[in-house]
Amino acid sequence: MFLKEYINDVLKAAKSLLTGMKVTGYYFTHRKEIITEQYPDNRATLQLAERFRGEVVMPHDENNQHACTGCSACEIACPNGTIKIINKFDIQPDGKKKKAIDTFVYHLELCTMCGLCVEACPTSAIKMANTFEHSVFNRNQLTKRLNQPGSKIREGVE
Amino acid sequence: MIEEVGTTTEGDLVINVGPQHPATHGVLHLVITLNGETIKKVEPHLGYIHRSIEKMCESLTYRQFIYVTSRMDYLSAHINNHACALCVEKGLQVEVPQRAQYIRVIMDELTRIASHELWWGAMAMDLGAFTPFFHAFRERETINTIMEETCGARLTMNYMVPGGVMFDLHPDFQKKVKAFIQQYTSKINEYDELVTGNIIFQNRMKGIGYVTKEDAISYGCTGPVARGSGVASDIRKIAPYDVYDKVEFDEVLETGGDSFARYLVRVKEMQQSIRIIEQLIDNIPEGDFQAKTKAVLKLPKGEFYQRVETARGELGVYIISEGGTTPYRIKFRSPGFSNLSILDHMVRGHKIGDLVAAMGTLDLVIPDIDR
Amino acid sequence: MFSLEGITKAIDTWLNAHFNSTVVLLAECVLVGVAAIALFAVLGLGLVWMERKVAAVMQIRLGPNRLGPKGIFQTSADTLKLIMKEGLTPDGADKFLFNLAPFIVMIVAMLVLAPISFAKNFQIWDINIGVLYVSAVSSLSVIGILMAGWSSNNKYSLLGAMRSGAQIVSYELSAGLAIISIVVLTGSLSINDIIQSQQNGWWIFKGHIPAIISFIIFIIAVTAETNRAPFDLAEAESELTAGFHTEYSGMKFALFFLAEYINIFIVCSIGATLFFGGWMPLHIGNWEAFNHIMDFIPSSIWFFGKTIFLIFLIMWFRWTFPRLRVDQLLNLEWKYLLPISLFNLLLMTVVAIMGWHF
Numbered sequence: 001m002f003l004k005e006y007i008n009d010v011l012k013a014a015k016s017l018l019t020g021m022k023v024t025g026y027y028f029t030h031r032k033e034i035i036t037e038q039y040p041d042n043r044a045t046l047q048l049a050e051r052f053r054g055e056v057v058m059p060h061d062e063n064n065q066h067a068c069t070g071c072s073a074c075e076i077a078c079p080n081g082t083i084k085i086i087n088k089f090d091i092q093p094d095g096k097k098k099k100a101i102d103t104f105v106y107h108l109e110l111c112t113m114c115g116l117c118v119e120a121c122p123t124s125a126i127k128m129a130n131t132f133e134h135s136v137f138n139r140n141q142l143t144k145r146l147n148q149p150g151s152k153i154r155e156g157v158e
Numbered sequence: 159m160i161e162e163v164g165t166t167t168e169g170d171l172v173i174n175v176g177p178q179h180p181a182t183h184g185v186l187h188l189v190i191t192l193n194g195e196t197i198k199k200v201e202p203h204l205g206y207i208h209r210s211i212e213k214m215c216e217s218l219t220y221r222q223f224i225y226v227t228s229r230m231d232y233l234s235a236h237i238n239n240h241a242c243a244l245c246v247e248k249g250l251q252v253e254v255p256q257r258a259q260y261i262r263v264i265m266d267e268l269t270r271i272a273s274h275e276l277w278w279g280a281m282a283m284d285l286g287a288f289t290p291f292f293h294a295f296r297e298r299e300t301i302n303t304i305m306e307e308t309c310g311a312r313l314t315m316n317y318m319v320p321g322g323v324m325f326d327l328h329p330d331f332q333k334k335v336k337a338f339i340q341q342y343t344s345k346i347n348e349y350d351e352l353v354t355g356n357i358i359f360q361n362r363m364k365g366i367g368y369v370t371k372e373d374a375i376s377y378g379c380t381g382p383v384a385r386g387s388g389v390a391s392d393i394r395k396i397a398p399y400d401v402y403d404k405v406e407f408d409e410v411l412e413t414g415g416d417s418f419a420r421y422l423v424r425v426k427e428m429q430q431s432i433r434i435i436e437q438l439i440d441n442i443p444e445g446d447f448q449a450k451t452k453a454v455l456k457l458p459k460g461e462f463y464q465r466v467e468t469a470r471g472e473l474g475v476y477i478i479s480e481g482g483t484t485p486y487r488i489k490f491r492s493p494g495f496s497n498l499s500i501l502d503h504m505v506r507g508h509k510i511g512d513l514v515a516a517m518g519t520l521d522l523v524i525p526d527i528d529r
Numbered sequence: 530m531f532s533l534e535g536i537t538k539a540i541d542t543w544l545n546a547h548f549n550s551t552v553v554l555l556a557e558c559v560l561v562g563v564a565a566i567a568l569f570a571v572l573g574l575g576l577v578w579m580e581r582k583v584a585a586v587m588q589i590r591l592g593p594n595r596l597g598p599k600g601i602f603q604t605s606a607d608t609l610k611l612i613m614k615e616g617l618t619p620d621g622a623d624k625f626l627f628n629l630a631p632f633i634v635m636i637v638a639m640l641v642l643a644p645i646s647f648a649k650n651f652q653i654w655d656i657n658i659g660v661l662y663v664s665a666v667s668s669l670s671v672i673g674i675l676m677a678g679w680s681s682n683n684k685y686s687l688l689g690a691m692r693s694g695a696q697i698v699s700y701e702l703s704a705g706l707a708i709i710s711i712v713v714l715t716g717s718l719s720i721n722d723i724i725q726s727q728q729n730g731w732w733i734f735k736g737h738i739p740a741i742i743s744f745i746i747f748i749i750a751v752t753a754e755t756n757r758a759p760f761d762l763a764e765a766e767s768e769l770t771a772g773f774h775t776e777y778s779g780m781k782f783a784l785f786f787l788a789e790y791i792n793i794f795i796v797c798s799i800g801a802t803l804f805f806g807g808w809m810p811l812h813i814g815n816w817e818a819f820n821h822i823m824d825f826i827p828s829s830i831w832f833f834g835k836t837i838f839l840i841f842l843i844m845w846f847r848w849t850f851p852r853l854r855v856d857q858l859l860n861l862e863w864k865y866l867l868p869i870s871l872f873n874l875l876l877m878t879v880v881a882i883m884g885w886h887f
């Protein structure tokens with residue numbers, strides 16, 4: 001019958017709407033479901049995945065030594081021209097010249113954090129750090145020199 | 159007949175939807191011709207986010223070009239990378255280790271869930287319900303965290319490399335994925351209560367944007383759009399790659415052909431993805447995660463084609479190699495472009511509100527259409 | 530016991546003791562005006578904050594929480610921002626109508642405030658056709674919206690305004706019928722009489738099922754009339770960007786925004802008055818002790834509590850439901866709400882004549 005169908009329709013609609021309201025009502029009364037992270041305030045407790053790719057860095061040990069031989073493999077692997085390796089020639093004690101890294105230029109502003117350079121490096125001299133707060137006031141600050149001043153290549157790394 | 163309806167006459171209202179418009183989810187520009195509230199014609203204008211990725215790839219080596227493809231369909235970045243890696247492997251004739259194949263498939267399915275999850279929220283938001291969007295993001299966020307732990311990034315992972323994957327799985331990976339499956343299954347009812355069963359939502363979706371089986375095929379629709387009209391088009395079934403032939407799952411087919419059918423396809427597909435992950439997650443074999451490949455990859459002279467099923471449909475990667483280290487030409491067959499082409503056909507004669515309901519179910523990602 | 534009536538009485542006696550009657554009248558007019566504007570500002574800020582908090586918690590977020598405790602000053606800061614923004618008038622707009630529209634909407638919202646009884650004997654204007662006045666004046670706001678949509682010289686605005694027109698005109702009917710069903714019970718149009726008639730229990734309890742049905746119809750209709758989701762077609766964000774106020778910016782936009790919230794407050798206070806007894810405390814039959822305890826809660830708290838509950842209900846709708854389509858919106862009114870409310874009115878009349886209500 002038409003009237004019965006009509007009333008049925010109305011009741012079914014009302015029921016479906018009330019089920020929807022039940023869900024939002026549940027969340028309204030259960031505040032522990034809130035998942036917001038208060039980012040700048042929770043810096044101290046922030047857990048970042050260790051593999052998170054935030055920036056390319058070159059780890060130095062306590063003697064200010066790194067493992068970069070200046071082979072330019074990372075420069076070639078990078079799809080964006082982010083890395084520029086500038087080499088110099090060290091005079092070794094025996095009088096021979098040896099290629100060594102002078103400046104490892106890293107353009108953070110060009111980097112897409114793809115991680116290909118780290119994969120390419122034969123001596124694992126660079127890695128991805130999980131820092132991510134990169135904003136600066138001057139664009140020049142984004143061009144970084146990764147090998148620290150006065151640093152040398154670690155003994156035995158070829 | 160179509161021409162008659164389609165022509166703009168004096169007195170029609172022509173409005174520009176986009177390039178900046180809340181419903182187009184990106185810089186899509188639609189010129190719609192209205193008669194009152196009724197749509198007479200929709201004309202998509204593309205090109206606002208064209209970055210010539212295909213051209214860019216020609217100057218990148220076979221290792222490098224993969225990361226760029228994450229920027230096409232950024233919601234299924236993994237699957238894009240997967241397609242490229244598969245295509246390069248085809249040319250190199252390398253055998254990918256079993257472990258890597260398992261990892262790749264799990265990652266693909268996680269990506270598919272994340273992508274459908276975002277679509278689900280955005281769909282509800284297009285129809286004016288804001289809350290589901292945030293609920294969908296809760297689950298998506300869990301996936302992103304899992305991705306971040308293993309791949310090192312949340313959206314554009316660049317995890318697939320020719321010959322396997324970049325790193326091994328994170329030790330916690332299996333545990334976290336299982337926790338996610340639990341979380342997801344406990345919330346799935348809520349989704350139905352909040353959106354699927356809602357009478358307003360159903361009335362908005364049913365009978366809107368009707369696509370017949372024939373139309374879906376002739377417009378080249380793939381993915382959930384085609385499957386909503388009953389066209390079996392799942393590449394994972396038709397041409398299985400990696401371990402898809404070893405897992406059991408159903409290809410979700412709906413025969414309705416309207417927006418609601420496409421909606422159901424996606425919602426059910428998420429459950430199928432969960433099913434695939436459940437089958438694989440405990441059986442990941444030990445072994446290498448990457449095949450040994452040369453430092454500099456060179457594809458032999460020839461043409462290579464690989465297609466995969468992304469969250470939006472069929473993605474084809476077509477590489478022409480001249481034998482060098484970079485491709486001579488790359489062409490992507492992106493699912494979004496073909497799916498968008500049916501929009502005009504779908505919405506003629508509907509109201510403006512239906513444009514949103516129909517366009518939402520196409521799940522358009524604009525960078526995928528423009529590349 | 531704290532009561533707003535006492536304050537007004539005290540001010541009145543003090544003024545009368547010091548000045549002659551004309552000055553007193555003028556001073557009281559000014560005071561009422563200032564009080565109304567202050568109420569507007571407080572309500573606008575408070576309700577926007579409440580909306581944002583309610584939305585946030587339902588969406589498993591925290592919502593505004595930076596400025597002041599629980600972010601209570603966030604909306605004031607937003608207002609400050611809006612005041613400092615440039616009020617743009619688009620090229621080709623009808624400048625006069627464009628600038629007039631937000632004020633029309635605002636003034637209408639202010640006018641409706643007059644007959645509402647905020648507490649016991651605390652009312653700006655006790656007019657004997659209070660309910661009629663409210664429904665008559667509140668439908669004027671559609672003129673402001675149409676004006677805004679037309680004068681903006683923007684197709685989105687025009688579409689939004691036209692939708693709004695169709696919507697308000699049709700939902701006015703069922704809102705009116707729902708109101709009339711209570712008027713049938715009380716036999717008076719004066720807000721004060723309606724409240725007094727609920728001395729021994731609110732109409733929603735006393736009026737049996739017809740009262741509940743008309744309450745549901747009322748709340749649906751007023752949600753539509755105030756252009757709130759799921760009936761926010763006039764400003765349907767994902768379809769028409771912002772609908773009729775697409776071209777407005779700065780303070781002119783803020784006036785539309787404010788008017789929306791004031792309208793919600795007004796319709797909810799009407800709802801509270803009709804169905805929940807306005808400022809009347811919860812009285813149950815002849816439980817003397819219980820009734821007496823309830824009387825101790827100030828009447829203004831009763832009024833605002835009920836109103837805010839209804840506002841919360843409307844917000845709850847907004848953050849749960851998807852939006853209707855324009856033809857479904859009209860279907861709902863003409864095929865469902867109107868027949869049901871006509872039938873309900875009939876039922877209510879029978880109830881009233883036979884005296885079946887408590």
Ligand code: SF4
Pocket residue numbers: 056077078079080081082083110111112113114115116117118
């Ligand atoms: S992470 Fe990628 S883009 Fe960045 S420097 Fe390394 S290779 Fe270049």
Ligand code: SF4
Pocket residue numbers: 067068069070071072073074075085120121122123124125126
């Ligand atoms: S960082 Fe590694 S790849 Fe780059 S120059 Fe140094 S050693 Fe070579």
